Amino acid sequence: MIDIKLFEKDPDAAVQSLEKRGEIEGLDDLCALSKSRRSALTTLQAKQEKRNELNGMMKGATPEVIAEKRSEMKSLSQEIKSLQTEADDANERLQSMLLSIPNIPRADVPEGADEDANVEIKRVGTPPEYNFEVRDHTDIGEALGIIDFERAAKISGSRFVFLKGAGCALNRAITHFMIDYHASKGDTELAPPLLVRPEAAVGVGQLPKFEDGMFKTARSIDDPLYLISTAELPVTNYYANEILDATELPKRFFAYSQCFRSEAGAAGRDTRGMIRQHQFEKVEMVRFTTAEQADAELDAMVERASDILSQLGLAHRIVQLCAGDLSFSAEKCFDIEVWLPSQNTYREISSCSTFGTYQARRAGIRYRPVSEGNKKVKPVVATTLNGSGLAIGRTMVAILENYQQADGSIKIPDVLVPYMKGQTVIQAS
RNA sequence: GGAGACGUGGCAGAGUGGUCGAAUGCAUCGGUCUUGAAAACCGAAGUGCCUUCACGGGUACCGUGGGUUCGAAUCCCACCGUCUCCUCCA
Numbered sequence: 135m136i137d138i139k140l141f142e143k144d145p146d147a148a149v150q151s152l153e154k155r156g157e158i159e160g161l162d163d164l165c166a167l168s169k170s171r172r173s174a175l176t177t178l179q180a181k182q183e184k185r186n187e188l189n190g191m192m193k194g195a196t197p198e199v200i201a202e203k204r205s206e207m208k209s210l211s212q213e214i215k216s217l218q219t220e221a222d223d224a225n226e227r228l229q230s231m232l233l234s235i236p237n238i239p240r241a242d243v244p245e246g247a248d249e250d251a252n253v254e255i256k257r258v259g260t261p262p263e264y265n266f267e268v269r270d271h272t273d274i275g276e277a278l279g280i281i282d283f284e285r286a287a288k289i290s291g292s293r294f295v296f297l298k299g300a301g302c303a304l305n306r307a308i309t310h311f312m313i314d315y316h317a318s319k320g321d322t323e324l325a326p327p328l329l330v331r332p333e334a335a336v337g338v339g340q341l342p343k344f345e346d347g348m349f350k351t352a353r354s355i356d357d358p359l360y361l362i363s364t365a366e367l368p369v370t371n372y373y374a375n376e377i378l379d380a381t382e383l384p385k386r387f388f389a390y391s392q393c394f395r396s397e398a399g400a401a402g403r404d405t406r407g408m409i410r411q412h413q414f415e416k417v418e419m420v421r422f423t424t425a426e427q428a429d430a431e432l433d434a435m436v437e438r439a440s441d442i443l444s445q446l447g448l449a450h451r452i453v454q455l456c457a458g459d460l461s462f463s464a465e466k467c468f469d470i471e472v473w474l475p476s477q478n479t480y481r482e483i484s485s486c487s488t489f490g491t492y493q494a495r496r497a498g499i500r501y502r503p504v505s506e507g508n509k510k511v512k513p514v515v516a517t518t519l520n521g522s523g524l525a526i527g528r529t530m531v532a533i534l535e536n537y538q539q540a541d542g543s544i545k546i547p548d549v550l551v552p553y554m555k556g557q558t559v560i561q562a563s
Numbered sequence: 564g565g566a567g568a569c570g571u572g573g574c575a576g577a578g579u580g581g582u583c584g585a586a587u588g589c590a591u592c593g594g595u596c597u598u599g600a601a602a603a604c605c606g607a608a609g610u611g612c613c614u615u616c617a618c619g620g621g622u623a624c625c626g627u628g629g630g631u632u633c634g635a636a637u638c639c640c641a642c643c644g645u646c647u648c649c650u651c652c653a
């Protein structure tokens with residue numbers, strides 16, 4: 135969540151930069167709430183001090199004195215209890231309001247209301263040309279017998295898929311290639327839980343606002359677990375409520391996982407094919423840094439995602455999202471979009487963001503700066519980042535479409551051939 | 564799913580209803596000693612919040628939430644979690 139102190143220091147500036155995203159409700163109440171929380175706390179603590187003082191006199195006191203003070207103490211205790219409730223309420227109201235306010239876009243994020251205002255940073259590679267009519271991955275995959283949507287729909291409904299035969303092998307090859315790629319860079323691999331508690335989802339900003347985007351499971355009504363919408367949830371929360379040492383930063387992780395999204399509100403979008411599924415696979419990069427390190431780490435993640443696509447021989451471009459198109463928790467974000475011949479356009483295949491201290495403040499991730507001399511230094515809130523490296527299903531889509539040949543077969547990208555046991559082509563059997 | 568045990572500071576581990584933010588040990592940091600290091604000795608050291616320009620002061624926190632009490636780490640209840648044994652199982 136945002137730092138309430140920013141608001142108190144200069145409310146107008148904070149509101150102004152926050153509203154680069156568009157209109158946001160409830161900002162007016164924020165300062166008032168914070169003030170009332172504070173005054174409730176101050177009066178509460180004054181009473182507590184008084185109580186402690188009286189209490190100290192009771193310890194060795196004679197029975198007469200104790201009897202005499204007892205009623206005074208009792209009423210003081212009552213008073214404290216109700217003040218406590220008041221303070222807790224004020225605190226809770228403030229917290230819940232803060233939880234539903236998005237992150238403040240960074241100053242270097244372009245203005246704009248929606249994706250039309252996003253800024254293309256660069257293009258890498260050249261979209262291939264074909265001397266035959268290109269087909270989309272659905273037609274290609276079904277014709278090759280490596281993708282089966284119909285039977286998946288019979289069993290699970292729309293937005294699910296069976297991979298089959300060489301489709302499974304290709305999917306695995308893509309996955310292993312990406313895992314090996316990140317491992318070779320020295321990042322630490324994590325295989326995370328796919329079900330998480332609500333707190334973890336709150337930590338990254340998925341809850342409370344976006345519950346309808348997730349699949350919720352329950353052992354009992356009060357004890358839900360959520361299927362992760364991305365490995366970001368478990369991995370970013372890896373250090374929740376911990377204090378790291380500055381010398382260990384930046385920490386770089388990656389995780390392969392299944393991801394589950396209800397895609398509520400996406401009705402009608404990408405209904406055909408594997409672009410938008412309820413269940414998909416992804417390799418995710420997650421980093422913990424100081425504020426100073428964040429920009430370099432963000433650039434490095436973008437570079438990695440781009441490099442993976444280059445190695446796969448896939449044309450792509452890098453786009454910086456404008457303020458209005460930023461996700462809830464992000465303060466700066468680059469999308470990597472891969473060329474899809476069937477759509478004659480670039481489609482998102484990776485999203486790399488820095489969240490500043492927004493997520494870390496929610497999740498309680500801090501680090502202790504290196505101290506100078508004997509001075510003790512307070513923990514400071516860490517910076518978190520993450521980026522896809524990459525979405526596996528969409529990579530498969532891109533390969534099927536970009537590597538299609540006139541006879542309907544698929545050439546396997548060179549870097550994947552070793553992962554396909556030497557197979558260089560997928561043909562109809 | 565059944566039975567039992569337990570949840571205290573970075574870790575280990577004490578703790579009588581008031582003098583406990585909490586002994587002690589280890590680890591950590593600073594210093595003395597040493598050519599340097601080790602050992603030894605001395606000292607420092609939790610987190611959040613409120614207040615203060617600052618020094619500082621205050622308050623809360625012993626799994627979580629309630630309760631009893633003038634007063635709870637300590638007593639009672641519920642919940643959560645961990646461990647051991649049994650059962651089951653990829």
